[in-house]
Structures are given as C-alpha cells and as structure tokens.
Amino acid sequence: MAVSPVTKEDTCTVCGTCASVCPTAAISINGSVATKIELCICCCACIKNCPTGARVWEDSMMKNIAKWLNENCSTRKEPQIFGIDV
Numbered sequence: 612m613a614v615s616p617v618t619k620e621d622t623c624t625v626c627g628t629c630a631s632v633c634p635t636a637a638i639s640i641n642g643s644v645a646t647k648i649e650l651c652i653c654c655c656a657c658i659k660n661c662p663t664g665a666r667v668w669e670d671s672m673m674k675n676i677a678k679w680l681n682e683n684c685s686t687r688k689e690p691q692i693f694g695i696d697v
C-alpha cells in the first residue's frame with residue numbers, strides 16, 4: 612500500500628525518535644520530518660513511539676482498520692474449542 616503515517620507539524624518537536632525506531636529508514640529528519648511512503652511497511656512504530664502524538668494516520672482506509680481492530684480486538688479472548696457432535 613502506498614500509505615504512511617503523517618506528521619502534525621504543530622505538535623512535532625523534531626526530536627527524531629520516529630526516525631530512530633522506523634525499521635525501514637522511511638523517515639528522515641532535516642529540520643522537519645519527511646517520510647518516504649514507498650518504504651513504509653505500516654508497522655506503526657513511529658506512531659507508538661512519538662512522545663507528543665504527532666505521528667498519525669490520515670488515510671481513511673487505515674483509520675477504518677484501526678477503528679475495527681479497536682472495537683473487535685482490544686480485549687483478550689480465551690481459547691474456544693469447537694467440535695461436531697456425533
């Protein structure tokens with residue numbers, strides 16, 4: 612997918628944490644944060660590690676996926692065994 616998180620300039624402190632945790636070196640810092648979308652694997656490490664919450668998804672499909680996961684997978688589910696009565 613040709614998508615990546617974006618940086619909210621108003622809350623970014625240009626600390627460089629996102630670039631240091633990105634596993635594919637998709638993020639570079641040079642006075643501001645730049646992201647090479649083609650290198651992004653959508654791992655969300657930059658989002659999770661940004662100390663100011665400045666890395667976010669704006670892509671509507673990714674926001675819908677995140678909403679679905681939060682609604683359906685945010686609590687632990689115990690294993691269940693399904694069988695056929697004979």
Ligand code: SF4
Pocket residue numbers: 618622623624625626627628629630644660661662663664665666
């Ligand atoms: S980790 Fe957050 S605050 Fe730091 S440079 Fe990246 S986007 Fe900006």
Ligand code: SF4
Pocket residue numbers: 615616632633634635636637638646650651652653654655656657658
């Ligand atoms: S989502 Fe992952 S791969 Fe994409 S820019 Fe952020 S840390 Fe890098």
